[in-house]
Amino acid sequence: MTDPILRISDLAHAFGGTQAVAGVSFSVPRGAFCGLIGPNGAGKSTLIECVSGVLNSYHGRVMFDGRDITGWPLHRVAGLGLSRSFQVSRMFGRMSVLSNLMAAPPAQIGERLLPSFAGGWRDQEAENVTGAWGMLRRFFIDDVAQNYGNDLSGGQRRLTELSRSLMTCPHMLLLDEPFAGVSPTNRARLAEHLRALQRDDGMTILMIEHRLELVEQLCDNIIVMAEGRIIAEGSMADIRKDAAVVSAYLGDEVVARGA
Amino acid sequence: MNILFYLTTMAIYTCINGILTLGLNMQFGLAGILNLAFIVLVAVGAYCTGIAALPPAPAAGAVHYIGGFGWAFPWDLLFGMLVTVAFGCLLGLICFKRIAHWYLALTLSSIGWALLILVSNDANLFNGQTGLIGIPGPWQDQLSPFQYQFVVLAMCVVALAGVFILFSRIEHSPLGRGFRALREDELAAGSLAKNPLRLRMIAFLLGAGAAGLGGGLSAIYFGGWNDSAWQPGETFVILAAVIVGGRGRSLGALLGSVVVMDFLVEGSRFLPEIGGRTDLLPAIQGVAVSIVLIAVLWWRPFGMWPEQKERFPKLRRRPNDFLPAAAPALGGTE
Amino acid sequence: MQNIAQILAFGVVDAAVLAVAAVAFTLQFGVTNYFNFGYGEWLTLGAFVAFGFNNAVLHLNVWLAMLAAGLVTALFSVTLNRALFAPFVARRPDTMYILIMTFGVGFLMNELIQAIWGTDYRQLAYGGDDLHPIGPLQFSTNQLAFLGVSLACMAGTQLILSHTRLGRSMRAVSDNRTLAVICGIKPDRVADATWLMTGFMAGVAGVILAMQIHSFSTDIGDDYVYLIFPAVIIGGIGRAYGALIGALIIGLATAIGVLVIPASVSPLLVFAALVVIIITRPQGLLGGATGRGIMRQAEAA
Numbered sequence: 013m014t015d016p017i018l019r020i021s022d023l024a025h026a027f028g029g030t031q032a033v034a035g036v037s038f039s040v041p042r043g044a045f046c047g048l049i050g051p052n053g054a055g056k057s058t059l060i061e062c063v064s065g066v067l068n069s070y071h072g073r074v075m076f077d078g079r080d081i082t083g084w085p086l087h088r089v090a091g092l093g094l095s096r097s098f099q100v101s102r103m104f105g106r107m108s109v110l111s112n113l114m115a116a117p118p119a120q121i122g123e124r125l126l127p128s129f130a131g132g133w134r135d136q137e138a139e140n141v142t143g144a145w146g147m148l149r150r151f152f153i154d155d156v157a158q159n160y161g162n163d164l165s166g167g168q169r170r171l172t173e174l175s176r177s178l179m180t181c182p183h184m185l186l187l188d189e190p191f192a193g194v195s196p197t198n199r200a201r202l203a204e205h206l207r208a209l210q211r212d213d214g215m216t217i218l219m220i221e222h223r224l225e226l227v228e229q230l231c232d233n234i235i236v237m238a239e240g241r242i243i244a245e246g247s248m249a250d251i252r253k254d255a256a257v258v259s260a261y262l263g264d265e266v267v268a269r270g271a
Numbered sequence: 272m273n274i275l276f277y278l279t280t281m282a283i284y285t286c287i288n289g290i291l292t293l294g295l296n297m298q299f300g301l302a303g304i305l306n307l308a309f310i311v312l313v314a315v316g317a318y319c320t321g322i323a324a325l326p327p328a329p330a331a332g333a334v335h336y337i338g339g340f341g342w343a344f345p346w347d348l349l350f351g352m353l354v355t356v357a358f359g360c361l362l363g364l365i366c367f368k369r370i371a372h373w374y375l376a377l378t379l380s381s382i383g384w385a386l387l388i389l390v391s392n393d394a395n396l397f398n399g400q401t402g403l404i405g406i407p408g409p410w411q412d413q414l415s416p417f418q419y420q421f422v423v424l425a426m427c428v429v430a431l432a433g434v435f436i437l438f439s440r441i442e443h444s445p446l447g448r449g450f451r452a453l454r455e456d457e458l459a460a461g462s463l464a465k466n467p468l469r470l471r472m473i474a475f476l477l478g479a480g481a482a483g484l485g486g487g488l489s490a491i492y493f494g495g496w497n498d499s500a501w502q503p504g505e506t507f508v509i510l511a512a513v514i515v516g517g518r519g520r521s522l523g524a525l526l527g528s529v530v531v532m533d534f535l536v537e538g539s540r541f542l543p544e545i546g547g548r549t550d551l552l553p554a555i556q557g558v559a560v561s562i563v564l565i566a567v568l569w570w571r572p573f574g575m576w577p578e579q580k581e582r583f584p585k586l587r588r589r590p591n592d593f594l595p596a597a598a599p600a601l602g603g604t605e
Numbered sequence: 606m607q608n609i610a611q612i613l614a615f616g617v618v619d620a621a622v623l624a625v626a627a628v629a630f631t632l633q634f635g636v637t638n639y640f641n642f643g644y645g646e647w648l649t650l651g652a653f654v655a656f657g658f659n660n661a662v663l664h665l666n667v668w669l670a671m672l673a674a675g676l677v678t679a680l681f682s683v684t685l686n687r688a689l690f691a692p693f694v695a696r697r698p699d700t701m702y703i704l705i706m707t708f709g710v711g712f713l714m715n716e717l718i719q720a721i722w723g724t725d726y727r728q729l730a731y732g733g734d735d736l737h738p739i740g741p742l743q744f745s746t747n748q749l750a751f752l753g754v755s756l757a758c759m760a761g762t763q764l765i766l767s768h769t770r771l772g773r774s775m776r777a778v779s780d781n782r783t784l785a786v787i788c789g790i791k792p793d794r795v796a797d798a799t800w801l802m803t804g805f806m807a808g809v810a811g812v813i814l815a816m817q818i819h820s821f822s823t824d825i826g827d828d829y830v831y832l833i834f835p836a837v838i839i840g841g842i843g844r845a846y847g848a849l850i851g852a853l854i855i856g857l858a859t860a861i862g863v864l865v866i867p868a869s870v871s872p873l874l875v876f877a878a879l880v881v882i883i884i885t886r887p888q889g890l891l892g893g894a895t896g897r898g899i900m901r902q903a904e905a906a
Contacts, residue, residue, distance in 0.1 A: 303701070305701055305704060305705070307642065307708060365880055365883055365884060366883060368883075368887055370887050370888075372700075372701070373639070373640070373700045373701065373704055374842070374887070376640075376642075376701075376704055377640060377834060377838065377842075378838060378879075378883050378887065380642075380834070381831070381834040381835055381838060381879055382876065382879055382880065382883070384830070384831045384834075385831050385835065385872055385875050385876040385879060386876060388828070388831050388872045389870070389872040389873055389876055392870070392872060502824075502827070503827060503830075504712055504715065504827065507708060507709070507712045510705065510708070511709070514705065551720055553716075553719070554716040554717070554719045554720035555716075555720070556716075557712060557713070557715070557716030557719075558713060558716045558717065558720070560712075561709050561710070561712050561713035561716065562713070564705075564709045565689075565706065565709050565710070565713070568693070568697070568702055568705060568706055568709070569693065569696070572697060572702055
């Protein structure tokens with residue numbers, strides 16, 4: 013693979029006595045939409061926590077966009093353009109949706125101490141506000157722009173979190189179960205948004221999901237984890253045929269569809 | 272004459288309390304750092320202003336303290352503020368780690384209080400329980416006590432105005448927004464490339480600066496420093512002011528300080544005596560403040576003048592959007 | 606040499622008194638998941654209630670007064686939890702608020718105690734200053750009694766935690782609240798029982814502290830808190846054994862420290878120990894890798 017945007021080598025992490033991730037290696041090519049699936053407890057979320065920098069004490073190496081980000085803390089990783097969402101969307105509850113988005117843009121002049129009281133940040137702020145409204149309209153949540161983060165439905169929270177992440181101008185998105193808690197009507201919309209991100213903006217996406225039909229619909233490449241290891245990798249068709257995957261995870265579902 | 276003296280004294284208290292409340296509001300209200308040892312920062316500011324202003328300690332005799340530079344205003348005050356900020360920096364470097372915010376409250380308070388006990392116990396370096404006396408104020412020996420009142424009042428009003436304007440501007444800037452994001456959800460803030468340690472430290476040091484300023488002004492006004500004035504419980508009243516007023520909002524904090532310190536604390540002075548016990552007054556003040564705080568926490572935890580949603584500048588051009596052109600143009604923001 | 610042993614022995618007595626207070630504090634945190642920032646006042650309450658029984662009205666023997674104080678504090682704690690803390694946590698789950706609430710309640714208690722008993726220094730009436738040689742060491746009857754009370758509390762706690770259903774429930778709720786609920790444990794009842802138990806211990810701790818320092822005022826609890834919190838932090842928050850170890854460390858360190866530095870500067874040792882632990886291992890000696898959620902990890906959905 014020429015120049016993958018994300019390369020993980022031999023990642024391992026243990027919680028107390030449990031080896032949550034036991035030597036995982038894979039790469040994600042630029043502009044790809046990768047799915048990460050596996051039964052509960054397979055280590056998918058732990059993997060994301062390590063890669064994104066929430067957990068630091070892991071073994072192995074993570075390379076992002078040509079830089080070695082092994083052991084980097086969350087904010088540094090995010091600053092490099094690797095943005096993540098959380099399994100349960102994390103809102104700034106007592107701030108409006110618009111404020112949530114406005115917290116995100118990088119390199120805000122007004123975040124430095126001197127300009128914060130001396131001024132000189134208002135022009136950039138105006139630009140960012142324009143961008144934020146654009147983002148809200150793009151995801152059809154502009155009508156809740158002035159709602160507090162706490163007062164949103166599950167689907168609205170997901171979209172707010174997603175648009176907030178996009179305001180940081182990321183190169184890659186790590187999504188942890190983005191469809192959980194989203195109503196069936198909104199699933200199609202969210203799927204379309206994600207596909208558009210990949211197609212029109214060239215965004216690379218690595219997504220953990222349990223809904224296999226969405227994974228099949230959206231992802232170019234699928235990685236299957238079980239018990240902390242990768243047990244299969246490839247397209248959905250390949251994976252369906254893989255005996256290890258079938259026994260570990262897909263089981264009856266696949267048999268029923270007559271793989 | 273007497274009433275004017277009382278009023279100017281009250282005004283000075285109000286200004287100093289306002290500064291302290293703004294400081295704790297910056298730390299706790301805005302950035303979510305529950306610093307229950309805030310009073311330690313104030314005490315440090317007061318103490319260092321004192322030792323900067325006093326002449327060197329006599330070599331022999333019962334009075335010992337370090338420092339004694341004999342500086343005039345404003346250098347003694349600036350020294351006090353500087354040391355307070357440096358001390359705050361030290362506290363922050365020790366305590367600000369990736370730990371839960373409620374545990375931070377415990378560690379920060381423990382270290383702060385331990386230090387306070389240390390200083391008040393030690394007679395050699397810090398003149399322990401006796402404290403400092405005779406701290407000179409600006410032009411104090413050249414003015415009558417009454418004129419001096421007005422000089423100090425002017426100082427305090429200017430200081431309060433300065434702190435209020437500075438903190439207000441920060442509160443409504445992207446930096447303030449960063450503080451609030453940190454307060455609301457540190458992990459989410461980190462995922463937006465905000466460095467939690469940096470934000471926390473800046474907010475903490477700004478608050479420490481205000482604490483040092485307030486402390487220094489009290490040292491100059493009272494002319495003394497005594498550890499009995501800087502008990503851990505003092506933080507409580509300031510915290511009550513922040514919460515009752517409106518945490519996160521500078522104006523709210525200021526109003527809160529007036530309500531709690533002026534009305535409740537001072538006002539209870541005018542309540543009739545109960546059973547002829549004169550020592551009941553501090554207890555009544557304390558009870559009043561606690562009850563009000565508990566009530567506010569129960570019913571209106573965001574305070575009487577809560578934080579408002581951010582106001583954003585009017586859009587100067589239409590945002591790029593994916594809706595057809597027939598969509599209504601976006602005007603203002605509210 | 607004998608001097609050092611004697612000093613260490615006194616350190617152990619100090620640690621014993623501290624342990625009662627520290628273990629109660631940490632147990633209550635373990636079950637309810639929030640600290641009592643007004644904890645000092647629980648000790649103050651115990652001391653003054655004992656004073657009320659011991660001196661003013663009933664002239665009760667100090668040890669009976671101690672039991673009475675423990676019972677009063679216990680009842681007070683569980684009532685307070687039922688009336689204020691538990692409903693408040695249900696209403697405002699954010700930990701910050703309950704911390705401030707406990708701080709406020711503590712402050713209120715202090716003011717009320719001051720209002721009732723005044724700010725003068727008090728003394729409990731008791732004898733027991735006669736010395737008993739034990740091997741090369743000498744203890745006063747009172748010191749032996751303090752050790753006895755402390756050991757009784759520790760043993761009682763251990764017994765309850767490991768051999769009773771309540772104790773198992775307490776440990777279950779402390780370890781994993783959700784799982785405990787699933788297993789049919791009612792955390793609210795466990796919390797009530799915990800407040801009862803830790804309230805009793807806190808009251809008793811206040812009394813033996815008052816006896817140890819002879820002359821006390823309404824500051825007694827507040828002043829002692831600066832030793833309790835470090836003991837709990839050093840040992841590991843939420844773990845009873847942690848509090849015990851932390852108390853031993855603090856007690857022995859301050860005792861030994863007197864050999865090296867003047868007594869007035871002994872808070873420096875506490876300060877130093879605290880700084881070292883917070884920098885190197887913030888969750889405390891017995892805190893696990895995550896120290897009961899103290900260390901920031903990704904939180905479960």
